[in-house]
Amino acid sequence: MSVRLLAGDALILVDIQLDFLPGGSLAVPRGDEVVPALNRYLAVFRGLTLPVVATRDWHPPDHCSFREQGGIWPPHCVAGSDGARFAPLLDLPCEAHIVSKATAREKDAYSGFEGTDLDDWLKRAGVRRAFVGGLATDYCVLNTVRDALRLGYATFLLLDAVRAVDVQAGDGERAIDEMRRLGAEAIEIGDLAA
Ligand code: VGL
Ligand code: ZN
Numbered sequence: 001m002s003v004r005l006l007a008g009d010a011l012i013l014v015d016i017q018l019d020f021l022p023g024g025s026l027a028v029p030r031g032d033e034v035v036p037a038l039n040r041y042l043a044v045f046r047g048l049t050l051p052v053v054a055t056r057d058w059h060p061p062d063h064c065s066f067r068e069q070g071g072i073w074p075p076h077c078v079a080g081s082d083g084a085r086f087a088p089l090l091d092l093p094c095e096a097h098i099v100s101k102a103t104a105r106e107k108d109a110y111s112g113f114e115g116t117d118l119d120d121w122l123k124r125a126g127v128r129r130a131f132v133g134g135l136a137t138d139y140c141v142l143n144t145v146r147d148a149l150r151l152g153y154a155t156f157l158l159l160d161a162v163r164a165v166d167v168q169a170g171d172g173e174r175a176i177d178e179m180r181r182l183g184a185e186a187i188e189i190g191d192l193a194a
Contacts, residue, residue, distance in 0.1 A: 001185070003156065004193040010127040011045040012148075013038055013054045014112060014134030014141050016090050019076040019083035020057075026076040028136045028163050032087075037161035038133055039091045040189050051125050052093055055112035055134075055144065058084060058100035065108040079103065097121055111143035119151055129154040132184075133161030138171040145179045155179075160188040 019025045021032050045052055057077035065071035077084040079100070086092055099116045102109040112118050122130070130153040132145050141162050148155040157179050164172025180186055 008128040010051045020135045052096040113147040133158030137162040137164035138175040142175040
């Protein structure tokens with residue numbers, strides 16, 4: 001598989017936040033490994049002046065997904081907290097478009113498109129193909145890829161730049177299978193044509 005990047009392509013980084021990295025409150029196993037992988041994609045996209053979007057989980061302190069409110073997760077990514085910050089080693093360009101999601105107490109949102117301006121922003125930027133990587137494969141990456149496909153974007157899953165929570169063993173692999181079945185093309189950095 002060889003993919004030549006062109007105008008209309010965008011890189012979407014999903015939730016590269018401290019709480020999802022080792023030491024964070026909802027650490028994704030080996031989640032830190034996506035940072036250098038995504039930095040390689042960032043270098044290529046920036047070199048071609050293609051747009052970059054970074055989503056972030058941005059919850060109120062009493063968000064419904066937290067255990068104290070009956071949800072399934074430990075508190076994580078509280079808006080403005082240290083744990084909600086982007087990984088410092090991520091080479092996020094200052095012109096990246098930041099998308100905050102799941103900001104309302106009463107509703108969770110795993111997709112970067114849900115309740116955000118992401119679709120509008122991408123359409124206005126002329127984006128037709130979305131290259132998606134980040135955390136976690138089986139939650140926010142899966143739901144962001146599903147929505148991207150449903151909204152008509154040709155969608156590429158960056159296999160070397162995603163990691164899963166795996167609440168149940170195999171969740172990440174099942175999520176990858178589902179994304180491919182829905183039409184996402186799974187690629188790795190070596191698949192990008194020079
Ligand atoms: C996520 C669990 C809870 C994610 C967000 O970014 O995949 N997972 N909130
Ligand atoms: Zn969350």
